Amino acid sequence: MQRKEKHALFWGAGQLAIMAGGIIWFGGTGLIPLELQLYLCALCLTVGAAGYWAGTQFFIGKLRAHHVRWMSPVILVLSGIFYYAWHLNNQWLPRGSAAALGLVMLWVGSRLVSVNNRYRWLGLTLMLRGGFNLFSAVSLSPDVYAVWFVGTSILKVLTMLGLIYAVQDEIQQRYARTIDSLSHGFLIRDRRGYIHVANERCAKLLGFNSAQELIGLHVCDLLPGLTREMADHYFFRFEADGAQYPIADTAIFKLRNGNHLPVELLGSPYVERGRLYCLVQLLDVSERKKKDDLLYQAARVDPVTGYCNRHALSVRLTEEVRKAAAAGRECAVLFIDLDKFKRVNDSFGHAAGDELLRNAADRLHQLLRPTDVLARFGGDEFIIVISDLAPHSAEQMAADCAEAVIAAMGRGFELSYHAISVTASIGIACYPNHGADSDTLIRNADIAMYEAKKAGRGEQRVFNDAMNAVAKDALVIDGALRDAIEANEFYLVYQAITNAHTGKLTKVEALLRWNSPLLGPMPPDRFIPVAEDSGMIIALGTWVLEQACRQVGLWKHSVLDDVTISINVSAWQLADPQFVTLVSQALIRNGLSPHQLELELTERVLIEDAANVQTVLAQLRALGVGISLDDFGTGYSSLSYLTQFHLNTLKIDRAFVMDIEHSERSNSLVHAIIAMGHSLGLQLVAEGVETAGQAAILEKMGCHYLQGYHISRPILPDELLHFADGRAAPQAQPDFVI
Known part of the structure; x- marks a missing residue:
């Protein structure tokens, strides 16, 4: 049935041939002519011997193709030899056949015994059969045929058992080796x-x-x-x-x-x-x-701090909310942002920033109970979940924890032999008052955190619905901003900046306005922060730069031929690698001299990325563009920026100008700012000048330029040109107001 068991086919053919020879010799007398009877017996004997030989060779893996090719001629030759011998004396046919088969059986048995132990039993039984056949060849006579038949049958049974054992053992070994491999x-x-x-x-x-x-x-x-x-x-x-x-x-x-x-x-x-x-x-x-554990850790553990990451936080907070809902308890979420963290990365490198995050996380963890959760939400933001709180206690517990966090961060850190001071702004949202699921609680805590930032560094705020209204308003504005540039919804107005001594208009500030078809006129203080948060301020600032330069180009060959245009620049724009190129291209495209463009920066812009800002400002100064610091005096460390950054102009904030007529303190402060600006070789612009008295005092103090409603409100380009023509006329008065 299988190619690998052909030995059974050869042995079976050999045994059948021997049986057929016996039947022909003992049963064919009188039915078959003697000559044919002798030849058939000789042929059967030869085929039987060849079958046992070939089966044995195949069984031990020694049968080759050339053996099979030579079998037929050998069988014919040997059968002819046997026929000739028995033709001479046919009485030797039974004895000769038994002897020949005995010799074949002895050879087969010895071959099997010598090749493999598992064939030993089969080989011994065949050797017994061979020996029995040789013994029978010597003593075989008609009166002992029955004994010979019984003995041969017993030995055949033993041979079959030996064959079964050999094959079964071979299969078992094959099976055992297979499963062991x-x-x-x-x-x-x-x-x-x-x-x-x-x-x-x-x-x-x-x-x-x-x-x-x-x-x-x-x-x-x-x-x-x-x-x-x-x-x-x-x-x-x-x-x-x-x-x-x-x-x-x-x-x-x-x-x-x-x-x-x-x-x-x-x-x-x-x-x-x-x-x-x-x-x-x-x-x-x-x-x-192990790999699954590593993947699990990577999926749930923040690699920098070793605490929960955003995904793990969502799972844990969802579970805590579920437990609180089932037990009638409360929980609180604190959204923590490390203020000015970017300055650490810029000043000391990201390795120091990561060390600060680890130290901050460890310090936060020490403030928590074992059941609370600490997670790094991303960047310099952490979230604390205070779980299993009694009803009506969540807000107070969260506020106390926030105070402890602010105090802990305020102690400062030692990084790379430097003392680093950071503060934390914290937003708080509580279940169930401020949200019924993890996403809502995190979002509302985030909104409250931004409100804390607006209130100043190191503050905390608890979420309320008014904050949500502001956030939703920001989303509406953000959606409306998306296509506002393409839809030509923006336009620029220009506010005059005049020489304090001569009244001549030498500078103008470009101010952005938005008239939305959906929202109506939108003041800049509403849409500019949204544009900054979304990153759209880059596209918006590029549009303002191009439009302002184009307008100055259109004023060529007019009274405003050499006017300087001042535009506000955000931190996002200075971080754009293409910003300096955009400025240069805008000047060239509109035929402007670099001194006709002045870029206004707020102190916040300088704080955000000091190292990068210094590099960009150096490139702009090399280009010949003026740099102005807006709202001077309202920041925390403005004086340090006068030495750190090479500025051209200081703009004195309106908060100081508005009281100089009636407040000796404000008057002295403005006088000190102007004196300091003179000593540093800076141009000074006073913002928010609304009365002639203010203008006179500022002119006397030595302020170079005035800007405010006393001079002119922000107006459209044609109106500004008309205003400039009036200022240039001899009859023009310094207190001309539009």
């Missing part, structure tokens, strides 16, 4: 849970010396916590409708040395002698489990 553990268990077969890999995995030690053990001895009922129930899964094989499971095996081994079990059923067994592969998944 598997890279995974393998065992066969019965329905009751006892192990019948196991390979060496399985024994090694489970800490046994050999596979034989596993035979007879119950699976409950290997799997802690597994009961015999559970082991029996495993087989029901094989009998379920639509079951897919193999059935995969994971388990932890308890090894003999006390260690535990995670494995994946792949089970498939098979039936043997009417009984259901289970083939089980055991895959060592220790390395895979």
